Amino acid sequence: MKHKLSQEQFEELLRGTFAPDRFPSPEINHTLFTRLEEKELYRMEHKFVGKIPVLAAAFCLLLTVSVFASWHFLSASSVAEQSIPELSAAFDQEDATKVNAVRTQKGYIVSLLGLTSGAALENETDAVDKNSTYAVVAIGKEDGTPINMDDSYFASPLIQGLTPWQYNIASMGGAYSQFIENGILYRLFNCDDIEIFADRKLYLCVTDTPFYPTEAFHMDEATGLITEAKDFDGLNILFDLPLDPAKADPERAKQYIDSLWNDSDDGGEEIPSLPEMTVEEILKKGTVVESSRKVLTPDKNGMLSYSFSSKDSKMSESASEEFLFPDGAEGLSPTFSLTDDGAILYEKAKDGTITAFFVELETSLEAKD
Amino acid sequence: MTYEDLHDVVLLHGKSIYSFCRHLTENAADADDLYQETFLKAAELCHKINKSQNPRAFLIRIAAGIWRNSLRKEAGRRKILPFSSLSDGEEAVSPEQPPETALLQREESELLSLCAKRLKPKLRLPLYMYYTAELSLSEIASILHVPVGTVKSRLWRAKQELKHDLEVHGYET
Numbered sequence: 001m002k003h004k005l006s007q008e009q010f011e012e013l014l015r016g017t018f019a020p021d022r023f024p025s026p027e028i029n030h031t032l033f034t035r036l037e038e039k040e041l042y043r044m045e046h047k048f049v050g051k052i053p054v055l056a057a058a059f060c061l062l063l064t065v066s067v068f069a070s071w072h073f074l075s076a077s078s079v080a081e082q083s084i085p086e087l088s089a090a091f092d093q094e095d096a097t098k099v100n101a102v103r104t105q106k107g108y109i110v111s112l113l114g115l116t117s118g119a120a121l122e123n124e125t126d127a128v129d130k131n132s133t134y135a136v137v138a139i140g141k142e143d144g145t146p147i148n149m150d151d152s153y154f155a156s157p158l159i160q161g162l163t164p165w166q167y168n169i170a171s172m173g174g175a176y177s178q179f180i181e182n183g184i185l186y187r188l189f190n191c192d193d194i195e196i197f198a199d200r201k202l203y204l205c206v207t208d209t210p211f212y213p214t215e216a217f218h219m220d221e222a223t224g225l226i227t228e229a230k231d232f233d234g235l236n237i238l239f240d241l242p243l244d245p246a247k248a249d250p251e252r253a254k255q256y257i258d259s260l261w262n263d264s265d266d267g268g269e270e271i272p273s274l275p276e277m278t279v280e281e282i283l284k285k286g287t288v289v290e291s292s293r294k295v296l297t298p299d300k301n302g303m304l305s306y307s308f309s310s311k312d313s314k315m316s317e318s319a320s321e322e323f324l325f326p327d328g329a330e331g332l333s334p335t336f337s338l339t340d341d342g343a344i345l346y347e348k349a350k351d352g353t354i355t356a357f358f359v360e361l362e363t364s365l366e367a368k369d
Numbered sequence: 370m371t372y373e374d375l376h377d378v379v380l381l382h383g384k385s386i387y388s389f390c391r392h393l394t395e396n397a398a399d400a401d402d403l404y405q406e407t408f409l410k411a412a413e414l415c416h417k418i419n420k421s422q423n424p425r426a427f428l429i430r431i432a433a434g435i436w437r438n439s440l441r442k443e444a445g446r447r448k449i450l451p452f453s454s455l456s457d458g459e460e461a462v463s464p465e466q467p468p469e470t471a472l473l474q475r476e477e478s479e480l481l482s483l484c485a486k487r488l489k490p491k492l493r494l495p496l497y498m499y500y501t502a503e504l505s506l507s508e509i510a511s512i513l514h515v516p517v518g519t520v521k522s523r524l525w526r527a528k529q530e531l532k533h534d535l536e537v538h539g540y541e542t
Binding site for chain 2: 031173344
């Protein structure tokens with residue numbers, strides 16, 4: 001005999017089953033607090049401890065930029081020694097990429113000190129992920145003013161042909177640790193292996209923002225090449241990453257790209273958001289509300305916002321053009337937003353204008369629930 | 370937010386974050402690790418957390434990110450959880466309920482919990498974010514970088530799949 005569950009009982013079961021009713025054990029919290037305190041002590045120990053001597057700074061500015069780097073920046077392995085000691089040797093390996101490139105921009109001096117793969121380590125260790133790429137950057141001020149630990153910086157690899165706002169350290173399994181020594185910020189960061197993309201042009205971007213700023217860099221849609229935006233108000237440096245193209249693995253690269261944003265992390269097939277309905281079906285079954293049509297203009301962050309009040313509800317949505325039209329093609333976006341009584345559709349015209357409009361559905365998918 | 374504030378956040382939101390971690394992971398040890406890693410990562414970013422906003426959403430974003438990364442890295446060696454390993458004895462039985470009702474509810478919860486673990490991450494994350502982390506649809510949309518409508522549809526899809534799984538196991542929904 002089947003046990004019957006009403007809609008209310010099912011909802012109650014959901015709420016009961018997934019309710020936040022698990023407490024961390026006191027031991028776990030105790031360990032956590034200890035680790036947090038250790039982390040805080042470490043951070044304080046590595047904060048700025050003294051100014052760069054004025055004479056030394058002046059002397060350095062007379063030297064070429066690359067000499068400045070060799071004189072005043074720690075080596076990548078020294079930085080790793082202070083953050084992940086086990087990784088230090090990897091930066092000294094022969095196949096590590098010793099970049100040591102230095103750029104100055106908008107009052108900053110930034111150096112890419114080194115790049116290596118976790119796989120470069122001969123001995124496996126839990127502290128180092130062999131499927132990650134590790135890099136070290138140094139950020140200082142040209143006038144010798146010390147960097148403040150509370151200032152935000154963003155450093156990330158970028159990949160030719162992959163939209164920077166989607167494919168950067170934030171989405172690519174990134175992490176970092178950093179400390180300040182002699183007023184210079186040293187950041188060791190890692191992300192998923194980028195060597196598999198070595199047949200493309202690879203970059204490392206550094207900005208003075210907490211997250212990836214969409215307006216800091218441009219990607220040429222035809223070539224996929226990425227460049228610094230000249231009019232960006234802030235630090236937006238781009239280094240070339242000279243990785244050996246022989247290390248590229250296009251097959252793995254393709255799989256990685258597919259898995260990153262298709263959410264098929266567990267190897268399963270992609271589930272479309274609404275498998276039962278396509279944009280075409282929505283148009284076929286619903287009624288377009290002509291008064292809802294609005295031309296969307298991107299805000300300073302590149303987001304397109306739409307709002308409309310239908311007879312039953314008020315809706316508002318926000319999404320980027322890259323999200324709605326990932327391949328840049330004109331026509332209807334395959335992505336749409338479902339509301340309680342219909343769907344918001346997006347359309348791109350030949351001249352690039354994007355319009356959103358509302359399609360009223362008598363019984364929306366949500367209403368079936 | 371300072372380190373001291375983060376201690377308060379642990380005490381204030383620890384239960385919610387830990388429950389979220391516990392549902393995402395397959396055992397208590399992994400949940401402990403994910404929970405700790407979440408706060409340690411938050412410690413690195415605590416200067417970016419605005420106390421006046423919702424730190425729970427920020428922490429859930431971090432936890433989900435760490436979990437997704439671990440999924441990707443361990444994709445080749447993840448195992449399907451056997452039925453017998455689901456119950457870890459942590460679920461309490463309400464003393465007010467008759468034993469048979471409590472037992473039935475516990476069985477239903479165990480079944481639903483197991484079914485949820487078989488959902489794809491795309492559907493599982495919004496489910497736990499909504500019911501366990503108790504985030505709003507717009508907060509979930511912000512974390513997952515998708516429109517609110519997509520969050521709704523993923524939740525709907527998750528529930529449909531759970532209903533279907535329950536039906537396979539003899540329930541009529």
